Amino acid sequence: MRNALLLTLSLTLAAPAFAADLTKEEMHKLLVELDDRQRNGGDYKALAYLEQKEKDKADVVRELMIFRRDSDDKLMLLFTKPKSEEGKGYLRLDKNLWSYDPGTGKWERATERERIGGTNSRRSDFDESRLAEEFEPKFEGEEKLGKFETVKLELKVKxxxxxxxxxxxxxxxxxxxxxxxxxxxxxxxxxxxxxxYPKWQKLFSESKKADVWFPGEMRFFDEVEKSNSTLVLMKTIDLSKLDQNMFTKAWLESKSR
Amino acid sequence: MDRVVLLVRIAIRNLLASPINLLIGGLILLGTMVFVLLGGMLDSLNQSMQKSVVGSLAGHLQIYSAKSKDELALFGQMGNFPELPAINDFPKIQEALSKVENVKVVVPMGISAAIITSGNIVDGTLEKLRNLYKARDGQPGDPKLEGVPREELALRIASEIAHVRQIIKVLRGDVEKAMADMMNAKSVEPRNIEALQRVEQDAFWADFEKDPYTNLEFLENRIAPIVTDTSLVFLRYVGTDLDKFQKSFDRMRIVKGSPVPQGQRGFLIADLMHEDQMKLKTARRLDKIKDARANGRLIATDDELKRFVKENTHQTRELVLQLDGIKTAALVKTLQDALPSKKDSIDALLSELLATTDENFDQRFTQFYELVVPQVQLYRVKVGDMLTIKAFTKSGYIQNVNVRVYGTFAFTGLEKSPLAGATSLMDLMSFRELFGYLTSDKAEELKEIQRNTGARTVSRENAEDELFGDGAEVIAEATPGIIDPDAALAGTGRKLREEDLIRRVYTQQQLDDGVVLHAAVMLEDPTRMDETIERITQVSNEQGLGIQVVSWQKASGLLGQIINVFRALLFVAVGIIFIAAMLIMYLSVLMATLQRTQMFGTMRAIGAQRGLILSMVLVESLVLGLLFGGLGMLAGAGAISLIATQGIAAPNDVMYFFFSGPRLIPQLSTWPLVVALVIILVVTVGSTLLPALMAMRVSPLRAMQADE
Incomplete structure (x- = not known):
């Protein structure tokens, strides 16, 4: 009896997580939590490494800066390396995703399916997480992933x-x-x-007054072209305040002059 | 000789005696005529197609890397384009090939495809306005605006603003229509209606100048998305030494604009593509109606022309969106007077103008080009424009380049051919940039970035074990760092470098010294193609050039095989006719031999040798074959001459390529005559030999017994 009590108590403490079969409300709450952990509330700046491997092709290698202002729902990506890619970028304003090439001086509309820098990463991989806002969840059970116990959800877009x-x-x-x-x-x-997502890192945010979580490493395996894979590494994170007028076309253009 | 004459006379007498011989002769005549006629036409078709392929893109021979897994298919293979490894040492190849006898010139090439994207009409207008403001404020933007006086820029800004305000009026109408339609009401976002209401106010425009860039972004992000008709143009092009190309492919001529100056970067658009895909759709439909009417088609009876008229009357929006308020008012007045009409809306007047019939078409066509076209942009890309071309590089990422459009071109006789008019031309330097070939410097730079990052490679198969297995730690504390974009980007100067590239003149050595994907080889004497292929292969093997060489026919992929398919079909059809003739001939000669057993026996009894009997039967058949075969050849040759007086008109635009122009002029070829003669000999002798041997073996005794 004592052993049974101890077991119940230890399971309760060790797994604040999920009971089997999450309800719709619980799943929604979980998605809100996943989004909230990654949201800063203030400004966010990261230096990332991007690498794409394809069969019989040279690796695509890039370094880029990611700028986010979650409170205003804005995102900018600015490529810094190699030299031939310097100054290229993406700017998301509302539902518009723009790509810019300083070589041509032109802005072009891009879609959600745009392959960022020609790799298998998408705009959403670098942007604020909006799972609760964009998807309806469905419980799919529990599964073991390596040494980790996981809960599996299927999300369908709203x-x-x-x-x-x-x-x-x-x-x-x-x-x-x-x-x-x-x-x-x-x-x-x-x-x-x-x-x-094998690395999750956290950093205390002054604007949020709490930790901000971000995936330090993302690995994407293409399921159509099986030999293609993409790696994203977050090298540095900076939560200091960004320029007020930064999320504009003029700002990104000015970086290439 | 006397014996031969005798045998021929006997043969003619015997042939005329039996009506079945006429049937056999008729078949031989038909088969020979079809063979000579179709053989000649096929030969002419082959020569025409050779002229089209050789003269428009391929040259007589094509060379490409021996390492290529794909076969070169210049016109595509089942909708796909071959992936060709780069040829890195073109100067060495060029030098080696120029010493091969019969090689006239080697033209470097790289075939590829790209996309030209242009936003919708609002995006385009706002981009113009943004560039005008940038030019006014001394910022780099559209190079064409450099040096334009400030006063003129102010006038142009005012004109574009008037245009944007006119577009907003049209959009208001679209939104109201959508709102009225229950099915479409949901597609209009409330925030867009709010944005539209804001920009309709004079107050928005009164303050526009205070912060034009912020206001432009508001229009770009909130108003432009209301229009959804963004267009993409898929562009096939060949990067080449443009000067050498034009000199070597002598059917090429400039239609609009001028050639790209020697050694400079530039783009020439295939004229048919420029007309079909870059011209205002309404104008293009009017052009097509005009062409069709010139060929005897009528709007009243032709479904396609009726559809064109209907589309023109319904799709006036692309015209209206191009007009600002002042132009709209002026055009309303002009059209009211010209039609004449009392309608007062521009939509209604344009619809009335474009409601063409067979009676008013010529007048309306002229009115459209004289009254409407000067107020709008007729081509999306014009000669002199800077074209931004977007392509996937060899490494898979997207690269953009700016190239100036110097003109459009066509190949004489192939102006209407979609196959010849599908490929545009780009300078070699821009092509190399779009191809994304990694120089050793660039490759080293990438390796350096990889080394500095030190990322580990994880295979797909072991990913879950490696990333989440025992010992894996997922959570880590991060240390904040400082990221300074200005420090990372200092000293780029990329924009300036790009502008410099556009103006630069390259030497022949610079053009030759770089990566190419394939090359056209023009020959002095095209009839010696096979021996030249052998010689080039030999030189490549001896000097380690690493290339393979193919004829124009092979280089054109499936297209080049069409002639072989036609030729095979011809042989099958003619084969069936001749096999039928052979069978009937065999049976009839067999029957005739059996009927004449007594005659052969009697002849043998009175001293005729077996050889004479054999010769008699064989000569009968030969005379039959040669007589009717000869008549068939004459009929085939006559039919070709008759058709050649008028030629065969290309039934559609696609056939222009196969006919190498609007008409195919068939010519009599020697080989069908020779082959027909051989077939006739084989058929006649082959089908008669067995009955003739039977006749030869008839004994006089047996013949007499049969009589008793």
Whole structure:
């Protein structure tokens, strides 16, 4: 009896996580939590490394800066390396995603399916997480991923929302609530991409007065061209305040002059 | 000789005696005529197609890397384009090939495809306005605006603002229509309606100048998305030494604009593509109606022309969106007077103008080009424009380049051919930039970035074990760092470098010394193609050039095989006719031999040798074959001459390429005559030999017994 009590108590303490079969409300709450952990509330700046490997082709290697202002819902990507890519960038304002090439001096509209820098990463991989806002969840059970116990959710995009992939499956660490694996599907049900998030880092944010979580490493495996894979590494994070007028076309253009 | 004459006379007498011989002769005549006629036409088709392929893109021979897994297919292979490894040492190849006898010139090439994207009409207008403000404020933007006086820039800004305000009026109408339609009401976002209401106010425009860039961004992000008709143009092009190309492909001529100056970067658009895909759709449809009417088609009876008229009357929006308020008012007045009409909306007047019939077409066509076209942009890309071309590089990432459009071009006789008119021309330097070939410097720079990062490689198969297995730690504390974009980007100067590239003149050595994907080889004497292929292969092997060489026919992929397919079909069809003739001939000669057993026996009894009997039967058949075969050849040759007086008109635009122009002029070829003669000999002798041997063996005794 004593052993049974101890077991119950230890399980309760060790797993604040999930009971089997999450309700809709619990799943929604979980998505809100996943989004909130990554949201800063203030400004966010990161230096990232991007690498794409393809069969019989030279590696695509880039360094880029990611600028986010979550309170205003704005995102900018600015490539800094190699020299031939310097000054190229993306700017998201509302639902418009623009790409800029200083070589041509032109802005072009891009879609959610745009391959960032020609790799298999998408705008949403660098942007603020909006799972609760964009998707409806469905419970799919529990699964073991390596040594981690995970809960598996299937998310379907809500009506009228434009995302790169309309169906997403998530494997979420039961204990720490980090997304460890993500699979993305086309509307036809075809698996398009598998992502792994093996490093989650946190940093205290003055503006949020709490920790901000971000995936320090993202690995994307192309499920259509099986030999292609993409790696994203966050090298440095900086939560200091950004220029007020930074998320404008004029600002990005000025960086190439 | 006397014996031969005798045998021929006997043969003619015997042939005329039996009506079945006429049937056999008729078949031989038909088969020979079809063979000579179609063989000649096929030969002419082959020569025409050779002229089209050789003269428009391929040259007589094409060379490409021996390492290529794909076969070169200049016109595509089942919708795909070959992936060709780069040829890195073109100067060495050029030098080696120029010493091969019969090689006239080697033209470097790289075939590829790209996309030209242009936003919708609002995006385009706002981009113009942004560039005008940048030019006014001394910022780099559109090079064409450099040096334009400030006063003129102010006038142009005012004109573009008037245009934007006119577009907003049109958009208001679109939104109201959508709102009225229950099915479309949901597609209009409330925030866009709010934005539209804001920019409709005079107050927005009164303050526009205070912060034009912020206001432009508001229009770009909130108003432009209301229009959804963004367009993409898929562009196939060949990067080449433009000067050498034009000199070597002598059917090429400039239609609009001028050639790219020697050694400079530039782009020439295939004229048919410029007309089909870059011209105002309404104008293009009017052009097509005009062409069709010139060929005898009528709007009243032709479904396609009726559809064109209907589309023109319904799709006036692309015209209206191009007009500002002042132009709209002026055009309303002009059209009211010209039509004449009492309608007062520009939409209604344009619809009335474009409601063409067979009776009013010529007048309306002239009115459209004289009254409407000067107020709008007729081509999306004009001669003199800077074109931004976007392509996937060899490494898979997207690269953009700016190239100036110097003109459009066509190949004489192939102006209407979609196959010849599908490929545009780009200078070699821009092509190399778009191709994204990694120089050793660039490759080293990438390796350096990789080394500094030190990322580990994880295979797909072991990813879950490696990343989440025992010992894996997922959570880590991060240390904040300082990121300074200005420090990372200092001293780029990329924009300036790009502008410099556009103006630079390259030497022939610079043009030759770089990566190419394939090259056209023009020959002095095209009839010696096979021996030249052998010689080039030999030189490549001896000097380690690492190239393979193919004829124009092979280089054109499936297209080049069409002639072989036609030729195979011809042989099958003619084969069937001749096999039928052979069978009938065999049976009839067999029957005739059996019927004449007594005659052969009697002849043998009175001293005829077996050889005479054999010769008699064989000569009968030969005379039959040669007589009717000869008549067939004459009929085939006559038919070719008759057709050649008028030629065969290309039934559609695609056939222009196969006919190498609007008409195919068939010519009599020697080989069908020779082959027909051989076939006739084989058929006649082959089908008669067995009955003739039977006749030869008839004994006089047996013949007499049969009589008793």
């Amino acid at each position: 009506d009228g929302v434009d995302v790169a992939y309309p169906v997403v499956k998530l494997w979420i660490d039961k204990v720490n609530h980090n997304i460890l694996k993500r699979q993305e599907f086309a509307l036809s049900g075809r698996l398009m991409r598998t992502a792994y």
